[in-house]
Amino acid sequence: MIKGIHHISMKCAKAEDYARAKEFYRNVLGLPIKREWSEGVMIDTGSGLIEIFNNGEGECSKGAIRHFALMTDDADGLAERIKAAGYEVFIEPRDIVIRSEPEYPARIAFCTGPLGEEIELFCERRA
Secondary structure: OOOOOOEEEEEOOOHHHHHHHHHHHHHHOOOOEEEEEOOEEEEEOOOOEEEEEOOOOOOOOOOOOOOEEEEOOOHHHHHHHHHHOOOOEEEEEEEEEEOOOOOEEEEEEEEEOOOOOEEEEEEEOOO
């Protein structure tokens, strides 16, 4: 019955946070807008949406979600682009192997987005 994740939602309390978030996802990461309305925007990742609202109240806080991952074919290039735009890459690109059955090799990096969200850049590798 479940077909996948439709969207991840974030709220901005300040107009400048909303503008910075749209700039990051559209221009730094190069993702297109799927739809936009007075209270928000949906940005297309190719396999799900990032929804950003501009009507949040109070301060942003971390919830139970640790991070979300965006699939890429170039974790290194994207990490450099993110750093060049002035954002923190707090785990530099590196190869990992998830010790599952079967093993799952990947190249990953982590950055902090404009709202303080943690984003994993995930590149699948062949075993």
